[in-house]
Amino acid sequence: MGAWRGLRVAFILGSLFMILLIIVYWDGVGGFNLYLFPDMKHNSLQSGCSRRMTMSTVSTVQSHASSPITAHTATSSSPIEAAQILTDEEQMKEESEDERIRFPAEDMEQEARKQRIMDVCSGKDVMDFPGRTRALDQIPIRELDHLIVDDAHQIIYCYVPKVACTNWKRVLVVLSQSLISPSTGKPYTDPEAVPPDLVHNSSLHLTFAKFWRHYGSLSRHLMALKLQRYTKFLFVRDPFVRLISAFRNKFERPNEDFYRQFGSVMLRRYGNVSEDLAETAAEAFAAGIKPTFHQFISYLLDPETERKSIFNEHWRQVYRLCHPCQVKYDFIGRLETLETDSKHLLKLLKVDQFLRFPSGARNRTETSWERDWFAQIPLTKRRELYDLYKPDFELFGYPRPDGVLHR
Incomplete structure (x- = not known):
């Protein structure tokens, strides 16, 4: 009899403990605040x-x-609640x-x-x-x-x-x-x-x-x-304007990280540059050697690029x-x-009374630039590039860039 009573007590205490854990868990689900600087x-x-x-x-x-x-909330709420x-x-x-x-x-x-x-x-x-x-x-x-x-x-x-x-x-x-x-x-x-x-x-x-x-x-x-x-x-x-903007930002001026990881690869694969390619972006740019937009597009379309790694975030498709x-x-x-x-x-979001969106320098790359930037890109590559980014065009309602895809 004493053993049975002990089991009942243990069961009740265990149930209470589990209920307490559930309450603590659900209370925290809506707001884990990990930020380090409360004010x-x-x-x-x-x-x-x-x-x-x-x-x-x-x-x-x-x-x-x-x-x-939801069911628990509905059944446990008082009329006032x-x-x-x-x-x-x-x-x-x-x-x-x-x-x-x-x-x-x-x-x-x-x-x-x-x-x-x-x-x-x-x-x-x-x-x-x-x-x-x-x-x-x-x-x-x-x-x-x-x-x-x-x-x-x-x-x-x-x-x-x-x-x-x-x-x-x-x-x-x-x-x-x-x-x-x-x-x-x-x-x-x-x-x-x-x-x-x-x-x-x-x-x-x-x-x-x-x-x-x-x-x-x-x-x-x-x-x-x-x-x-x-x-x-x-x-x-x-999508195409975003690509132009990414190229201008990362490859038209010296950027050591992007030069080492991507720019030097583009120059070796598609620029017929010898093995004594400059090791740093500063040296390459000083010598007048830097990736072209055509080489950048070739890199994006190269099956080898996709096999080795997922696209860098600056030109990865938005749907990905x-x-x-x-x-x-x-x-x-x-x-x-x-x-x-x-x-x-x-x-x-009900935060407009506390802050404003920054009015800093706006990216100046415009849709009207597309025709000029793609002028030196072969038509077949333009169409391949459109197929690569077509999901983004379709998902977000951007018109097909016919001026780029047709001569």
């Missing part, structure tokens, strides 16, 4: 964002009412309607951009590309390294190099307070004051690729929860960086409408 100002920033979930996110959560979390939930939902609905009144054209454009992605990903446009139909769980975690997570403000940003990503990272640094200003000894509060060369330090940003190191076997589950709850956004650009068929983005911005889209997005 009192953070509270004011966060309070302004506490209800910035879009109605589409609310609808998604409500549609999962049969899940254990239930009334408060309804009040909060009504307020969010009113705020969402206010945003639609302020940005009717922008909202319609956003819906069109999101619908286009859904159509291409579903196969309605009769177009296939690698990874279109795979599940999120099938994407290697290392390929999720561009999805930056801000738990405090429930934001997920997929950054695309050469598409204003420096300035958007500066915004996230201010929101997360992850970088201290040496002049004030406090976190930066103005994105324009954040040194642009520092924001690309990977240690400043929590990305999905780091989840395994932090959360182990819970990583995939946490990713799914955050993707369901958080506001997700990215900014895109005409941000996985739009697996991640349902709430906002798709364009560099071509950066000022309008940024203002709209900051309002949706």
Whole structure:
């Protein structure tokens, strides 16, 4: 009898312990805050964002009412709590309607951009590309390294190099307070004051690729929860213009890292340069030797390039960086409408009263440059290049560059 009573006590204590673990776990799911520099100002920033979930996110959560979390919440809520939930939902609905009144054209454009992605990903446009139909769980975690997570403000940003990503990272640094200003000894509060060369330090940003190191076997589950709850956004650009911009930035002026890893390879493979090629970019440029745009395109189209390694992030296709068929983005911005889209997005995130999008130097590469830049590229290579980047053209609604693809 004593043994049986001991077993019952052990069972009850074990059950209580498991319930405590579950409570602690679910309490932390919505906001693992790993940032190292907390500050009192953070509270004011966060309070302004506490209800910035879009109605589409609310609808998604409500549609999962049969899940254990939602069912438990519904059954355990008192009438007062239930009334408060309804009040909060009504307020969010009113705020969402206010945003639609302020940005009717922008909202319609956003819906069109999101619908286009859904159509291409579903196969309605009769177009296939690698990874279109795979599940999120099938994407290697290392390929999720561009999805930056801000738990405090429930934001997920997929950054695309050469598409204003420096300035958007500066915004996230201010929101997360992850970088201290040496002049004030406090976190930066103005994105324009954040040194642009520092924001690309990977240690400043929590990305999905780091989840395994932090959360182990819970990583995939946490990713799914955050993707369901958080506001997700990215900014895109005409694919060919982005390529021109990447080439100008990395190969038209000395860049030691890119010269050693890519430029010297292009010169040896396609430039008929002898083995005594300069070891440094400074020496090569001083001798008047540097990669051409034609050599850059040849490198991108070379099957050997793809076999050896995945494209560098500066010219990797957006569909391979941000996985739009697996991640349902709430906002798709364009560099071509950066000022309008940024203002709209900051309002949706409820942070426009605390900061402004940096108005720094704008990348000057324009679509009108395409014909001149591709003039020396053989027509067959132009068409091969279009096929390589066609998914990005289709997914994000950029017109086929017929002026480049036809003589």
